[in-house]
Amino acid sequence: MTKSEIFDRVVKILTPYVKNQEALASVSEKTHILDELKVNSARLVDVVLEFEDAFDIEIADEDVDSVETVGNAVELIEAKLG
Amino acid sequence: MALALQRTLALAVSPLTTLAVAGLLRFWLRLRVEDREAARRSWRAIWRAREGPLLVCANHLTMIDSALIAWALAPPLWYVRHFSALPWNVPERTHFASTLTQRVLAYLFKCLPIVRGGSRDEVADTLARFAFLVSRGEAGLIFPEGGRSRTGRVEVENAAWGVGRIVKSLPGCRVLCVYLRGERQHGYSGAPARGDRLFVSLSTLEPKSDHAGLRGSRDVARQIAARLAEMEREHFAKHGLPSAPAEVRI
Numbered sequence: 059m060t061k062s063e064i065f066d067r068v069v070k071i072l073t074p075y076v077k078n079q080e081a082l083a084s085v086s087e088k089t090h091i092l093d094e095l096k097v098n099s100a101r102l103v104d105v106v107l108e109f110e111d112a113f114d115i116e117i118a119d120e121d122v123d124s125v126e127t128v129g130n131a132v133e134l135i136e137a138k139l140g
Numbered sequence: 141m142a143l144a145l146q147r148t149l150a151l152a153v154s155p156l157t158t159l160a161v162a163g164l165l166r167f168w169l170r171l172r173v174e175d176r177e178a179a180r181r182s183w184r185a186i187w188r189a190r191e192g193p194l195l196v197c198a199n200h201l202t203m204i205d206s207a208l209i210a211w212a213l214a215p216p217l218w219y220v221r222h223f224s225a226l227p228w229n230v231p232e233r234t235h236f237a238s239t240l241t242q243r244v245l246a247y248l249f250k251c252l253p254i255v256r257g258g259s260r261d262e263v264a265d266t267l268a269r270f271a272f273l274v275s276r277g278e279a280g281l282i283f284p285e286g287g288r289s290r291t292g293r294v295e296v297e298n299a300a301w302g303v304g305r306i307v308k309s310l311p312g313c314r315v316l317c318v319y320l321r322g323e324r325q326h327g328y329s330g331a332p333a334r335g336d337r338l339f340v341s342l343s344t345l346e347p348k349s350d351h352a353g354l355r356g357s358r359d360v361a362r363q364i365a366a367r368l369a370e371m372e373r374e375h376f377a378k379h380g381l382p383s384a385p386a387e388v389r390i
Contacts, residue, residue: 099256099300100300102301103358104358106354107358118354119354120264123263123264124260
């Protein structure tokens with residue numbers, strides 16, 4: 059799976075949780091998930107669990123701490139996919 | 141080391157700080173706790189009987205809930221003698237530690253300020269220090285919903301998974317769920333209405349999950365929030381809905 063494909067799937071998973079639709083329209087790897095997309099921090103775990111299911115990977119509690127931007131999520135998933 | 145120093149300094153000034161808070165709640169806000177002695181007896185019994193880490197989890201409706209809970213559960217000077225029972229808190233930095241005075245007060249009131257939704261590393265570091273304190277026999281107080289409930293009701297879906305992560309990291313951790321609400325507390329506010337009558341109920345829980353990792357943390361967090369929601373239903377069944385809107389600015 060290419061990085062671009064992972065990015066597209068990550069954005070698709072994030073979409074229902076995004077409160078700032080304007081930021082979603084110009085989303086990039088640098089976009090901050092909580093600050094810019096305004097995803098509720100309590101729901102971040104739901105997003106990450108959807109990543110697990112969608113990509114068939116396991117993400118540890120500690121790994122979530124490194125997920126701040128869309129790019130961080132893409133890199134984490136890419137690393138888990140090997 | 142830094143936490144031990146904070147605890148020592150907080151203990152040194154605790155006769156003054158605990159009495160001051162109790163005085164403000166009782167004589168300035170003129171609050172009363174319904175059936176206070178029963179609640180205090182229960183808390184003392186739970187505290188004495190604990191065999192492992194004890195985490196206090198509560199519903200969250202006002203900005204002074206931490207103080208209200210501590211005051212409702214024990215007399216101020218009891219905490220001086222049982223200082224570990226005065227819970228550590230993780231308040232939102234922008235509300236409670238944005239000025240030097242606030243930072244000093246937060247420090248002396250056993251607070252580890254946090255920026256909710258801030259840097260994940262910083263949040264994780266603060267929660268790890270908080271969990272360390274609880275693992276060492278200090279009481280910790282956390283609000284599973286993260287912030288004050290915008291609907292005025294416990295929102296199970298909004299339970300922050302970090303609570304589950306803390307509980308999972310502490311073998312044998314028991315959770316004391318505390319539901320506290322003023323008679324006139326409709327929604328969220330800065331403080332309870334002046335002269336309000338507070339109701340408090342306690343329920344212990346040892347959450348467990350068959351799931352590992354994140355799913356387990358979320359499961360545990362939701363079990364705690366679900367217990368609080370159940371306590372809320374019992375509260376309304378027993379005492380009815382709030383009688384008038386309450387909003388006090390502090």
